[in-house]
Amino acid sequence: MSIYVDSAKEGYSLLVSGGLDVWSIIATSLRVSLSAVGIALFVGIPAGYWLGTRRSFGRRAGLVLANAGMGLPPVVVGLVVAMTLSRRGPLGSLGLLYSRPAMVAAQVVIAFPLIAAVSAAAVSSVPRELRLQARSLGASALQEAWLTLRECRMGLVAAVAAGFGSIISEVGAVMMVGGNLRGETRVMTTAIVQYSRMGRYGAALALGAVLLGMIVIANIALTGMQTSAERWERG
Numbered sequence: 001m002s003i004y005v006d007s008a009k010e011g012y013s014l015l016v017s018g019g020l021d022v023w024s025i026i027a028t029s030l031r032v033s034l035s036a037v038g039i040a041l042f043v044g045i046p047a048g049y050w051l052g053t054r055r056s057f058g059r060r061a062g063l064v065l066a067n068a069g070m071g072l073p074p075v076v077v078g079l080v081v082a083m084t085l086s087r088r089g090p091l092g093s094l095g096l097l098y099s100r101p102a103m104v105a106a107q108v109v110i111a112f113p114l115i116a117a118v119s120a121a122a123v124s125s126v127p128r129e130l131r132l133q134a135r136s137l138g139a140s141a142l143q144e145a146w147l148t149l150r151e152c153r154m155g156l157v158a159a160v161a162a163g164f165g166s167i168i169s170e171v172g173a174v175m176m177v178g179g180n181l182r183g184e185t186r187v188m189t190t191a192i193v194q195y196s197r198m199g200r201y202g203a204a205l206a207l208g209a210v211l212l213g214m215i216v217i218a219n220i221a222l223t224g225m226q227t228s229a230e231r232w233e234r235g
Contacts, residue, residue, distance in 0.1 A: 003201065006202070007201040007202045007204075007205045008202075008205060009202070010201075010202025010203070010205075010206075011202040011203065011204075011205040011206030011209065012206070013202075014202060014203055014206050015206050015210070019203075021182065021183065022203065022206060022207060024183060025186050025187060025188055025191050025207065026188060026207070026210055028100070028184075028185070028186060028187050029168065029187040029188045029189075029211075030214075031100070032100055032103050032104055032107065032174070032187060033107060033164065033167050033168045033187075035104050036103075036104045036107035036108045036111060036167055037107075037111055037160070037163050037164045039104070040107075040108050040111035040112045040115050040163050041115060041159075041160065041163065043108075043112060044111070044112050044113075044115030044116040044159070044163070045115065045116075045149070045156065045159070047062075047066075047112075047116040047119070047120075048066075048115065048116045048117070048118070048120040048122070048123060048159070049119065049120075049123050049145055049148065049149065050062075051066065051116065051117075051119075051120035051123075051124075052119065052120040052121070052123025052124040052126075053123060053124075053148070063117070063120060066116045066117040066120065067113075067117050068113075069112070069113025069114070069116075069117070070113055070114050070117050072109075072110065072113060073172075074106075074110055074170050074171075074172045074173040075172035075173065075176070077106055077109045077110050077173045078106055078172050078173030078174070078175070078176030078177055079176065081102065081105055081106045081109065081173065081176075081177050082097060082102075082176050082177050085097040085102055085105075085177065097177060097179075098177070098178060098179035098181060098185060099178070099184070099185065100178070100184070100185060102177040102178060103173075103174045103178040103185060103187070105177070106173040106174060106176075106177045107167040107170065107173070107174065109173075110166055110167055110170060110173060111163040111164075111166055111167050114159070114162045114163050114166050115159045115160075115162065115163040118155065118158055118159035118162050119155070119159045121155065122152035122154075122155020122156055122158070123148060123149070123152055123155075125152060125155065126148050126152050130147070130148070130151065131144055131147070131148060134147050157222050160222060161218070161219060161222045164218055165215060165218075165219075168211070168214060168215065168218075169189060169215065170189065171189035171190060171192075171193060174187055174189065174190060175189075175190045175193070178190070180194060188207045188208075188210065188211045189211070191203070191204075191207055192204045192207050192208055192211075195207070
């Protein structure tokens with residue numbers, strides 16, 4: 001049991017003192033993951049709306065791809081993005097491999113199908129009659145979309161939670177495209193792997209505790225939004 005006690009003490013000391021750049025690592029994780037989830041939401045929610053409201057062959061194919069993408073292995077995403085950004089890849093001239101933009105790109109690819117699929121399920125749960133009524137009252141396409149998204153906002157909160165949770169704790173893809181460079185692309189998950197290999201369990205445990213805390217806090221906030229929305233509907 002001493003390994004846990006000693007590691008916890010060391011981890012607490014590192015968090016308080018900021019040793020081993022733990023706060024820099026935490027800040028980098030937040031910058032990358034929040035940027036990625038923001039982009040994925042910006043693209044994924046409109047895609048989910050289209051998949052949830054259209055009735056066509058393209059919609060069915062899109063739903064299949066989105067649902068399949070929910071189980072997309074992160075290491076495969078990392079491999080494809082790394083090949084694309086490598087010197088011999090089609091975007092190699094941009095010189096983005098082993099950089100934060102490359103990590104954001106990989107995380108967007110991971111989060112997008114999750115957000116699109118969950119958003120599509122939420123949108124499709126809204127009665128079609130509501131949209132037809134809005135059209136009959138002269139609502140524009142944008143107003144109809146806004147009304148629909150408001151009706152399924154609790155499902156969209158779940159999409160945000162799914163997207164953020166899938167990337168903040170991901171390690172394979174960001175390590176492959178980011179390189180785990182100190183002060184540049186080292187995030188909590190890659191640092192935990194490295195410190196564990198080095199036997200620095202205190203540092204790894206400290207970052208692991210912060211990572212778990214972020215996930216819990218994010219889900220508490222999102223659950224609070226869902227509860228508030230339910231109270232508003234009942235009121």
